[in-house]
Amino acid sequence: MNKNIRAAFYFTMDFQKRVLIPIANHFKERIITNDLNELKNFRPDFVFTADYSCKTLSEFFRNENVFIMAVRHGAVNKYSEPEDDFSYADFIFGTEYEKKYLESGNVKPRMKFIVTGNPWVDETFRIPNRLLDQNTPTILFAPTYNPEISAAAIPGNKLYELISKVFSDFNLIIKPHPAILDRRFEHLRKYEKTFDEWIAYWKYLEDNFKNVRFIDNPSESISKYFTDADILISDRSSLIWEFIILERPVLLYRSNNQPELWNQLITDLSIDNKLDVGAGYEDINQFADSLGKIFDLHENYYQKNQQNYKNELFGKFQDGLSSFRIAHEIKKIYEEELSNNIIEVAESYIQNNSFEQANKLLNKALQFDKFKTEALNDLAYIEIVSDNFNKALTHITEALTLNPNDEIAWNNLNYLLENDLIDSEKIHQKLNTIFQVPLSIKKIFSFEDYLEYYKSMRVEYRRRNEFEKKLIPDKLDEFIYNGFCIVCNEVVQLKVDFWNAYKNNGERIPNWRERLVCPNCNLNNRMRLTYHIIKELFPDFRSSAVYITEQTTALFNLLKKLNRNLIGSEYLGESVSKGASNNYGIRNEDFTELSFNDGQFDLLVSLEVLEHIPDYQKALNESYRVLNKKGKFLFTVPFNKNSKSNIIRAKIDNGGNLIHLLPPEYHGNPLNSRNECLCYYHFGWKILDDLRNVGYENVFAVFTYSKEYGYLGGEQIFFIAEKGN
Ligand SMILES: [Zn+2]
Numbered sequence: 001m002n003k004n005i006r007a008a009f010y011f012t013m014d015f016q017k018r019v020l021i022p023i024a025n026h027f028k029e030r031i032i033t034n035d036l037n038e039l040k041n042f043r044p045d046f047v048f049t050a051d052y053s054c055k056t057l058s059e060f061f062r063n064e065n066v067f068i069m070a071v072r073h074g075a076v077n078k079y080s081e082p083e084d085d086f087s088y089a090d091f092i093f094g095t096e097y098e099k100k101y102l103e104s105g106n107v108k109p110r111m112k113f114i115v116t117g118n119p120w121v122d123e124t125f126r127i128p129n130r131l132l133d134q135n136t137p138t139i140l141f142a143p144t145y146n147p148e149i150s151a152a153a154i155p156g157n158k159l160y161e162l163i164s165k166v167f168s169d170f171n172l173i174i175k176p177h178p179a180i181l182d183r184r185f186e187h188l189r190k191y192e193k194t195f196d197e198w199i200a201y202w203k204y205l206e207d208n209f210k211n212v213r214f215i216d217n218p219s220e221s222i223s224k225y226f227t228d229a230d231i232l233i234s235d236r237s238s239l240i241w242e243f244i245i246l247e248r249p250v251l252l253y254r255s256n257n258q259p260e261l262w263n264q265l266i267t268d269l270s271i272d273n274k275l276d277v278g279a280g281y282e283d284i285n286q287f288a289d290s291l292g293k294i295f296d297l298h299e300n301y302y303q304k305n306q307q308n309y310k311n312e313l314f315g316k317f318q319d320g321l322s323s324f325r326i327a328h329e330i331k332k333i334y335e336e337e338l339s340n341n342i343i344e345v346a347e348s349y350i351q352n353n354s355f356e357q358a359n360k361l362l363n364k365a366l367q368f369d370k371f372k373t374e375a376l377n378d379l380a381y382i383e384i385v386s387d388n389f390n391k392a393l394t395h396i397t398e399a400l401t402l403n404p405n406d407e408i409a410w411n412n413l414n415y416l417l418e419n420d421l422i423d424s425e426k427i428h429q430k431l432n433t434i435f436q437v438p439l440s441i442k443k444i445f446s447f448e449d450y451l452e453y454y455k456s457m458r459v460e461y462r463r464r465n466e467f468e469k470k471l472i473p474d475k476l477d478e479f480i481y482n483g484f485c486i487v488c489n490e491v492v493q494l495k496v497d498f499w500n501a502y503k504n505n506g507e508r509i510p511n512w513r514e515r516l517v518c519p520n521c522n523l524n525n526r527m528r529l530t531y532h533i534i535k536e537l538f539p540d541f542r543s544s545a546v547y548i549t550e551q552t553t554a555l556f557n558l559l560k561k562l563n564r565n566l567i568g569s570e571y572l573g574e575s576v577s578k579g580a581s582n583n584y585g586i587r588n589e590d591f592t593e594l595s596f597n598d599g600q601f602d603l604l605v606s607l608e609v610l611e612h613i614p615d616y617q618k619a620l621n622e623s624y625r626v627l628n629k630k631g632k633f634l635f636t637v638p639f640n641k642n643s644k645s646n647i648i649r650a651k652i653d654n655g656g657n658l659i660h661l662l663p664p665e666y667h668g669n670p671l672n673s674r675n676e677c678l679c680y681y682h683f684g685w686k687i688l689d690d691l692r693n694v695g696y697e698n699v700f701a702v703f704t705y706s707k708e709y710g711y712l713g714g715e716q717i718f719f720i721a722e723k724g725n
Pocket residue numbers: 485486487488489492518519520521522523
């Protein structure tokens with residue numbers, strides 16, 4: 001690239017300039033602005049942000065050749081879960097620790113995380129080592145804003161008096177968290193009075209004592225006060241993780257209070273809550289006591305911890321030159337012509353039959369996730385027109401492995417098939433290996449377990465959603481999806497139409513769970529998956545004693561073929577006696593009073609039945625009774641994964657009257673389409689406790705989803721209860 005790179009830097013708060021300016025200085029054509037329109041008029045090649053602005057910027061520059069580049073917000077900011085916003089960046093720069101941290105929440109940039117070190121701490125790493133002044137120390141007081149955990153609250157207005165007890169001579173620099181001083185934050189308005197009291201006290205100190213300085217400009221960076229500090233007094237503020245770089249004494253207010261503003265999903269994922277980098281205090285007596293011994297405690301104990309954290313957090317780059325490295329990496333990206341139009345350039349070479357140049361560019365594009373499928377399809381095309389059909393098939397297979405439903409890859413494949421250019425048996429074998437991946441099954445044992453899992457899946461959920469949305473055609477009323485039917489054992493064109501579809505903001509969303517119908521076996525997504533789960537989790541199904549609470553369904557017929565002794569039933573009411581069959585050979589059973597012997601079955605399967613039984617507890621007891629010692633109960637019910645408790649929609653009162661607590665919901669009855677069944681429950685995680693109370697030993701939910709098998713539309717959830725020995 002010969003022209004100058006047009007480098008844009010976007011900030012939302014002034015203090016972010018601390019990392020933006022040193023990087024910007026490496027570019028001749030540059031702009032640093034907080035104005036989006038100014039940014040657009042500049043026509044940048046990339047925009048760099050040090051804030052949660054990646055989504056905003058990527059939407060603002062949608063369809064334009066602008067890379068979004070980012071470093072994470074703040075020096076060591078890990079109070080919340082890995083920030084989804086950074087998955088909208090094309091490139092992220094930072095430390096190995098930050099990379100792992102983001103990956104723990106499945107947050108990845110579109111193109112690459114480049115390990116450069118963290119530019120927020122560049123200044124601090126450049127502060128020279130010096131001997132500490134133990135007689136007349138400079139104390140940096142830097143409290144955070146949450147009143148529950150802030151060192152501004154404890155010791156409060158005893159601060160000066162207590163320090164004076166320990167040191168006859170000292171300097172005090174007060175540099176509170178910017179949010180205490182900057183009144184633009186709506187959500188902090190309720191603390192205004194508290195903040196005013198704190199500030200009044202600090203002003204009073206500055207006015208009355210020569211050795212006190214109060215820094216009341218929120219935009220000023222704290223790191224410049226690090227140089228003089230011999231001791232830091234703080235709390236759970238993230239700045240302690242920056243100060244430890246200097247390996248100097250730290251005194252911390254250790255409060256276990258949960259700040260009101262932190263939501264419940266925040267757990268101690270990070271090391272932020274561990275305050276073992278400095279001496280602590282919980283009240284004002286301990287404050288003076290710990291401060292008195294601070295230099296000894298630091299040298300003998302806490303300094304070692306600081307060194308360990310420093311290496312864990314900042315890794316190999318501790319030279320204060322991270323912004324230099326970032327600028328260098330950005331230039332490298334552009335020098336290698338890896339701008340957004342690499343594929344376009346390659347395709348123009350293909351059009352001119354300059355395959356060698358095209359090949360070179362496409363292979364470069366393969367190094368970046370974003371371009372992979374496109375590049376593979378183009379490479380396949382080049383091989384096809386060069387009569388290298390086997391090589392073409394390799395590229396097609398790779399593209400389909402990334403996206404089993406990539407349209408261009410399928411076009412290339414069909415071209416090979418229809419023109420007999422390659423052995424079709426070989427193609428089918430290849431396809432089977434792509435699609436027949438192990439079914440991923442996530443077992444979840446409790447609501448808390450689910451919250452953890454949810455956190456790790458947020459970004460993945462969003463990606464799946466986007467993937468599914470893209471499949472839906474604008475005008476057609478039916479479309480196909482290539483998937484592997486586990487029943488037919490081959491890749492088939494699953495059919496999707498809009499039967500029982502949903503509307504979301506006016507857009508049609510297929511009923512994925514009930515559609516994706518195999519053209520051979522006619523089974524839909526839900527039924528194929530149920531079959532798959534049974535096959536996967538109950539390998540002895542064929543030779544086991546199994547009872548299933550349905551007998552007139554396609555799934556029953558399929559399972560009956562596998563296991564000739566399978567027993568099924570329907571609920572026929574009073575017309576047929578329990579355990580007997582009607583004229584059509586349909587057995588009648590009441591789940592709350594089964595006619596089977598104790599311990600008769602190895603496996604009991606019940607799909608979407610329990611929610612129709614007012615006294616479902618009784619049915620659970622029966623399930624336990626008819627299973628043998630190692631027996632297992634597999635079932636599905638309407639389930640609200642975000643609800644801890646079961647949701648009761650309707651009930652029968654003591655007088656036998658039906659009471660609706662929520663608008664009545666009816667589900668189809670396979671025996672009679674006019675006779676619909678009332679749904680009494682939507683279950684929550686309490687169902688697992690219900691099962692444990694009945695006596696089941698091992699109880700869990702199973703979450704599954706698969707693009708390869710066509711199990712789309714959010715995860716389907718099964719429950720499994722095992723009796724144990
Ligand atoms: Zn099939």
